[in-house]
Amino acid sequence: MTDDETLYRFLTTKLKEAGLPIESLPTILDISRSTLYRNMKGTVRMSPDVQARFASLLNLDAADRQTFDRLADLVTVDPTLVEARHILDGFVFGEPATTQAPENQRFAVYDTDTFLRTSAQMYTRIIELATSDGATTTVRIINCTTEVPFRSVISFVDDLLAQTNATIEHLLTLPNNDFAAMVSVITRLIPLLRFNHYTVHYAEAPILDPHQDAVFANSVSVEIEHGKETTLFLLSFLKNDLSSCLVTTNHHVIDFFRHNYDAAKSCYEEALVDFADVGFYTDTLASLEEGRKVALIKPNFCYDRIPLGVYDSMIARTSAEQIADAQTKLAGTDSDPMIIIELMLGTVERRVASSQTNRHIDVCSVHGLTELAQTGRISDHMDFIPSFSADERRAILTSVQTRLNDPDDPYTLYVTREEIFANGYLAMAIEDVGVLFEYDQDEARRGIFTNLFIANRALTEVFMDYATNHIPQTRAMSPEDTNTFLTNLIESIA
Numbered sequence: 498m499t500d501d502e503t504l505y506r507f508l509t510t511k512l513k514e515a516g517l518p519i520e521s522l523p524t525i526l527d528i529s530r531s532t533l534y535r536n537m538k539g540t541v542r543m544s545p546d547v548q549a550r551f552a553s554l555l556n557l558d559a560a561d562r563q564t565f566d567r568l569a570d571l572v573t574v575d576p577t578l579v580e581a582r583h584i585l586d587g588f589v590f591g592e593p594a595t596t597q598a599p600e601n602q603r604f605a606v607y608d609t610d611t612f613l614r615t616s617a618q619m620y621t622r623i624i625e626l627a628t629s630d631g632a633t634t635t636v637r638i639i640n641c642t643t644e645v646p647f648r649s650v651i652s653f654v655d656d657l658l659a660q661t662n663a664t665i666e667h668l669l670t671l672p673n674n675d676f677a678a679m680v681s682v683i684t685r686l687i688p689l690l691r692f693n694h695y696t697v698h699y700a701e702a703p704i705l706d707p708h709q710d711a712v713f714a715n716s717v718s719v720e721i722e723h724g725k726e727t728t729l730f731l732l733s734f735l736k737n738d739l740s741s742c743l744v745t746t747n748h749h750v751i752d753f754f755r756h757n758y759d760a761a762k763s764c765y766e767e768a769l770v771d772f773a774d775v776g777f778y779t780d781t782l783a784s785l786e787e788g789r790k791v792a793l794i795k796p797n798f799c800y801d802r803i804p805l806g807v808y809d810s811m812i813a814r815t816s817a818e819q820i821a822d823a824q825t826k827l828a829g830t831d832s833d834p835m836i837i838i839e840l841m842l843g844t845v846e847r848r849v850a851s852s853q854t855n856r857h858i859d860v861c862s863v864h865g866l867t868e869l870a871q872t873g874r875i876s877d878h879m880d881f882i883p884s885f886s887a888d889e890r891r892a893i894l895t896s897v898q899t900r901l902n903d904p905d906d907p908y909t910l911y912v913t914r915e916e917i918f919a920n921g922y923l924a925m926a927i928e929d930v931g932v933l934f935e936y937d938q939d940e941a942r943r944g945i946f947t948n949l950f951i952a953n954r955a956l957t958e959v960f961m962d963y964a965t966n967h968i969p970q971t972r973a974m975s976p977e978d979t980n981t982f983l984t985n986l987i988e989s990i991a
Contacts, residue, residue, distance in 0.1 A: 504539045504568040511555045526550050527790065527856055527907070529928045531954050532961070539572040541958075544965055580677035581959050582967040588684040589794055589860075589924075590915050590972075599648040604732065608744040616732075619742055620653045623719050623730050627661050632723040634663035637758050640670055641715045642682050646734035650717055651685055658692045665695045668765050673955045680959055683932075683951065687922065690769070690936050690949060698765035699951055713761070718754055727751060770948045771940075775827050775841065775879075778946050782925075783847040790928040791851075792858040792964035796865025796876045796917055799925075801848035804896045807889045808842055815883055823881050826944050856907040858964045860973070863982065864916045870894065870986045876921065877941035887990050894990075898983045901976075911964070911973035912982060926960035 512519060523530050526547055535541035548569055552562050586592060602616040627634040641650045657663050672678040689695045715734040720727060729751045731743040745751065793799055812820065824834035827841065869875055873884035885893065900908045921938035931952035940947045974982065
């Protein structure tokens, strides 16, 4: 019997003796169902907090506690999870990526005849035609998320978008059995979102299995209209055979592929979400967070970490003209300006209440929190909202420090000495739901929140693991140093 089977057998036996159903454990232990399963099966190591709560719940005697601790210590952490932590480090802290350069793959090219060509030769040919006078280009990607085609395709897309106004759609599924590969895909996609013509559609289960050599399972079609003609390049990446590329101007073939692509696309959901209605955005977050653990990685706090009294203070000192302007911009086109502030404060209150009953983790940086203390503005502070005053800044930081030191408050703050997300991103993982990435701070400051939202539990688990297990052990200041830093920061506000 392997160690993980022994741990699982030990725990299920003790649960039966204690009369505790497994179904009740996620709520009692404050972890997700998927994390509980991985902890008990030994594929992911328990955090010290969960291990202690589990032992207390089972009321283990000294001998059983010693056995439990020994079995838990024997668990081998999934190596792809460990690798994913290091990939996330590069993403969060801006460290150079160590990914390999794309392989120059060989293709059987079906054109006027059949030729052998490399991927570099095909991409050069495509870009030359796409950059010709008057050409318009549409790219449709299905999966290509396994490592070899992904590196190749993303490098090509980056080059193409840098030189043209091509429209690119990506139908995306993630490799759920490999945490590192999953995180690599996401972190390398996000920089492409700076191009307005790159969009992502996501499906939890693959419509076409990206690990099989199925037609269109890993494919890129490039449709280029030039003059009176349309040329289609259809590249199909095959895992166990020579990849192929069809080049055709036959409109029947082009229509055939469009039809098949559109059928696949109907099974995917739009993963890029723009919220021009800020009230709807905050209400959506409040609903998603309710009853769930949340981890936020951001230079400084989100709006729900601001005490409601601070908002009251800000409103009281703001002129009627400024309030009217803010109401109009916050309401957008779908909300009532006269009640929008009240509605938003209501959703903030819901989010605050959720963080007082469910574990919320903030990962912030010294640089980001110092900037908040000095300027009175958080990193995605909307332009038309006044800066927090000195008194309000002290109230924000004092509130956070008070919560941090309350043993009954589930709120946790980790502060890193290194700057995080200098590129303006933020990442928010919501337990058992998904991960939200905000990637355009300029838009956020104008009140339009452009987000990539991936509803994938495995991806959520990776980010939760990173915030819960990796950050405090390798990146965050100690609790004592964090307290000292906050005290000094509060005292520094003139």
